[in-house]
Amino acid sequence: MQKWICFFLSAFIITGCAQNRNVPDVSGIEVKLEVQRFEQDFFSIDTNNIPASLPALHQKYPLFLADFVQNILGLSIAGDGAVSDSAIKMFLRDYRMVKDTADKVFKNFSAIQQDIEQGIRFARFYFPAYHAPEKLITFIGPLDAVFQTPMGKTGDVITQDALAAGLQLHLGKDASLYQGQTAQSIFPKYVSRKFEPPYIAVNCMKNIVDDIFPVNPNDKTLLDLMVDKGKRLYLLDQFLPRTADSLKTGYTQAQLQGCYKNEGFIWSFLVQNDLIYNSDPLRIQSYVEEGPYTQELGEGSPGHISLFIGWQIIKKYMERFPDTPPEKLLELDARQILQDSKYKPR
Numbered sequence: 001m002q003k004w005i006c007f008f009l010s011a012f013i014i015t016g017c018a019q020n021r022n023v024p025d026v027s028g029i030e031v032k033l034e035v036q037r038f039e040q041d042f043f044s045i046d047t048n049n050i051p052a053s054l055p056a057l058h059q060k061y062p063l064f065l066a067d068f069v070q071n072i073l074g075l076s077i078a079g080d081g082a083v084s085d086s087a088i089k090m091f092l093r094d095y096r097m098v099k100d101t102a103d104k105v106f107k108n109f110s111a112i113q114q115d116i117e118q119g120i121r122f123a124r125f126y127f128p129a130y131h132a133p134e135k136l137i138t139f140i141g142p143l144d145a146v147f148q149t150p151m152g153k154t155g156d157v158i159t160q161d162a163l164a165a166g167l168q169l170h171l172g173k174d175a176s177l178y179q180g181q182t183a184q185s186i187f188p189k190y191v192s193r194k195f196e197p198p199y200i201a202v203n204c205m206k207n208i209v210d211d212i213f214p215v216n217p218n219d220k221t222l223l224d225l226m227v228d229k230g231k232r233l234y235l236l237d238q239f240l241p242r243t244a245d246s247l248k249t250g251y252t253q254a255q256l257q258g259c260y261k262n263e264g265f266i267w268s269f270l271v272q273n274d275l276i277y278n279s280d281p282l283r284i285q286s287y288v289e290e291g292p293y294t295q296e297l298g299e300g301s302p303g304h305i306s307l308f309i310g311w312q313i314i315k316k317y318m319e320r321f322p323d324t325p326p327e328k329l330l331e332l333d334a335r336q337i338l339q340d341s342k343y344k345p346r
Contacts, residue, residue, distance in 0.1 A: 023241045026121040032134065033117045035109055038064060039140040039167060043099050047092060050085045063160045064137050072141040098177060099140050102167040105197065106138070115201035116163065122239045123208055126326045130212055135162035136204070143168060143177070144186050149206065150215055151232055152250060152290050152304065156203035158211055163204045169195050190292040194250055202240065202247050209235045213330050220279040222306065225288050227334035230310025235326060255302035263312060264346040266297065266305065317341035
């Protein structure tokens, strides 16, 4: 164990830049992404007459309003469409300071919009039949409004007709909102350090990846889960070719460098401990979920180590079979990919 800790803690910090490679020209692919600032409209409603304010919101956000009230605020909508006035009024009061902070941080949203539009161009280049969302809706929800995805928890979702970004989880890692005891009990530092604006575009494109490539409930073994995550990260690479790998993986730069430096040791550890084909959730949980580090590998390692190894397996496969179309890659069996990739890092 001590050997692993030393290896990771001695890793050098890197810039985290995306790898240099040929990137297709997608400038001819037309993408229009309408940004709708729901939080601006929602926090402007008349709290003295909430029922009278909701029809206008519904007209502007015919699908998202119900999603927001039910799935984000966690409120019930009665048969006549009525919701709890007192609960909404309390939320607007309690989160007014969060909204004021978001107004300053996100005064101009154009750079993020452009990054997502470019990501969608690449998604349409590789998956021409995919109908990407044409709206990006920003909102402010409760601090604990998070959603589990194959690549981790996020406050950003893909709805019936839009990408939706929860600004309450992108105010900057040092924002006062995240420093309180309650916030830290929900989001420890290894999570809140990723609450930065640049993660909005990354999370939105992760949601598009998940929309293109739904979870396979039959994936049970560590290898299945690693390869699944590797496929997702490989697609994210194609959609965001100029985005730093540290942003796409969620690792720190030092953790990412440590993984590359110790890739052979990580793989050997998994093989020697009979973990590759193991499907026992209790045995493989620490390798497939977020955490401050992977306990078995020491404090310098990242949590979610399966993401990195799966990514390397997929990259090795694509090095050997570069003409494999992305849609074909997604169909391939994990064992076949591992076998054909001849992945044996040292």
